[in-house]
Amino acid sequence: MRPLIGITACTRTVSGVASHCVQNKYVEAVAEAAQATPILIPALGETTDVSGLLSRLDGILATGSSTGVDPRRYGGNPREQSPEGLDIARDATTLPLLREAVRSSVPVLAICRGHQELNVALGGTLHQFVQSVPGKRDHREDESVPEEQRYGPSHSVSLRSDGYLARLFQTDSIAVNSLHEQGIDTLAPELIAEAWTEDGLVEAIRAPQAPAFTIGVQWHPEWQAAHTPYSRELFQAFASACRTRASDRNASVVG
Ligand SMILES: N[C@@H](CCC(=O)NCCCC(=O)O)C(=O)O
Secondary structure (H helix, E strand, C coil), X not given: CCCEEEEECEEEEECCEEEEECCHHHHHXXXXXXXXXXXXXXXXXXXXXXXXXHHXXXXXXXXXXXXXXXXXXXXXXXXXXXXXXXXXXXXXXXXXXXXXXXXXXCCEEEECHXXXXXXXXXXXXXXXXXXXXXXXXXXXXXXXXXXXXXXXXXXXXXXXXXXXXXXXXXXXXXXXXXXXXXXECCCCCCCEEEEECCCXXXXXXXXXXXXXXXXXXXXXXXXXXHHCHHHHHHHHHHHHHHHHHXXXXXXXXXX
16 A cells, blocks of 8 residues: 655635645655655644644655745744745644654655754744845745746755765765745754755755654755656655555554
């Protein structure tokens, strides 16, 4: 049986109707690159039954989003963010969920906003506008170009020489896409950096003491994941951890 992977949703108003949304590329990456069964995790906030949900899941994919984590979640200045740029219900869902997933041996792959959420959930902080930080490059996408170009390679990242990703990819740097303006400032105590841009921004993270696979990346491996070698390898490694979790879960139900 395929592992069951929960994908974090955003709240959106679609044609005037309040909705929970996940972009197709995340669903496709789980179904095709990870060969798993995707299921949406709605942004229900505090009413989410976190432990009940985690006990039924084999992995969590924390997605990217145009919205940012509310700065009040990490001691940032709330006046600098417009309310439309936030998704309070998503924060109230994903932050406790990711914190508990890491503790409960549920594999986590966290992408872009998800990567930032993982850091905040575990006690780290973010830059609200990386492009305004002295010495940092502008990590935002060019919104005027077609999607194919927006998700194309933008800059390289150096991989930690003794790190998980360098071992997985068998290289010390890769080219990645870049579509964000927030970014990690202070790393959460239980995370280590797995990759950096040349401006020093942390582009990938891992929780080395976590019982299961726990990786965050600032770039977008879900974009055409099944057809892009490093992205496919990352999703396959995540899937392998999810399969282990699935067989452990089944063994505990049977036994
Ligand atoms: N808003 C945050 C997060 C950036 C992010 O997740 N971008 C993804 C865009 C949509 C997608 O492809 O999922 C920031 O600006 O840092």
